[in-house]
Structures are given as structure tokens and as C-alpha cells.
Amino acid sequence: MPARRGDRGQVAIEFVGMVPLILLLVAAVWECVLIGYAFSLAGNAADEGARAGAVAEEGAREACTAAAGEHIGDAWGMRAVCGPSGDIYKATVRLKIPVLYPGLNFGEITGTGGAAMEKE
Secondary structure, eight states, X not given: OOOOOTTTTHHHHHHXXXXXXXXXXXXXXXXXXXXXXXXXXXXXXXXXXXXXXXXXXXXXXXXXXXXXTTTOOGGGOOEEEEEEETTEEEEEEEEEOOOSSTTOXXXXXXXXXXXXXXXX
């Protein structure tokens, strides 16, 4: 019985056809990971900033901003707003969401934090 040759190379053709879809899926998952990491990073930076502002005796805003940006790189475009609100020192940190394609803009992520002000 002669061997069938009609399906020769079919797997290679299917693989080549699926590669762009697989790469697109990997890029989408990676972007979701970056967004989740940005939420975590913004919340942690706000908590650190609020704590530093709450314990600072002088220059609380500067201490808050410095503590919030201590572990955040310049690529995140961090902006911190710090100040007292009653007996609580609050910090709000905004980060730009990084994207794989430079022309896209997904906006900003906001993280807030607060700490009780410590007075002597």
C-alpha cells in the first residue's frame, strides 16, 4: 500500500498560523500583569508615604513624597499628593500604566494610604 503524502507539512502550517495569536495572547496577559503590579506598587508607595509623613516632625510633605518614591522608578511617572486630614496623614500616589506599545495610553492607577499622626 503506497504511503499517503497529502497531509505532509500540515502541522507546520497550523503552527505558523497560530503563532501570531499565541504572541498576542502572551502580550495581553503581560499587560494584565503590569496593571496588577501597578495597583500593588501604588498602594504600597502610598502606605509608605503616609507613614513617613505621620512620623515626621518637620517637612512632612517632603518626607511623604520621598518615602513614596523610594522604590519606584522614573518610568512609572509617579505623582504623590500628601497632607493631613484631621488626625490622619493621607497620601495619594498616581502611577502611569506602562504599555508594551508606546502609542497606547491606558491612563493612571491611584493608590491611597493613611496613617495616624503621632504627636508627643
